[in-house]
Amino acid sequence: MKLIAALCAALIAPAFASAQNAINTKPGDIVQLRALDTITGEVEDIDLAVGDTTVYERLMITAKDCRYPAGNISADAFAFLVIRDVREAEPDFEGWMIASSPALSALEHPRYDVWVLRCKLKDAAPSE
16 A cells, blocks of 8 residues: 555645746745544644654654745645654655545544644744
């Protein structure tokens, strides 16, 4: 199954790259994710700075990039994520997730769901 996913990612990656160039995107500083524990039903929103890693339950989530259409940060965002179960060596997901189409490139984990909500800028993030 992972081989099929890797082949699909290899075939889709050039399409993302050309779409990214055609759309004229800007980088975001923070990826806003939503995580769901499908057993307990608990939902958590996670703000993750690009380049950082966080742990949600048993998942290690790393945000490599976050992009949004230039001039409209609230429009469709997409982020490059690496998600790994802490009990395994290989990532369960490594690739681009698209906010408007989470099922297009989804994490396949028996317990957890993670999807992209939006990109944020550090300047626009509320202070704590």
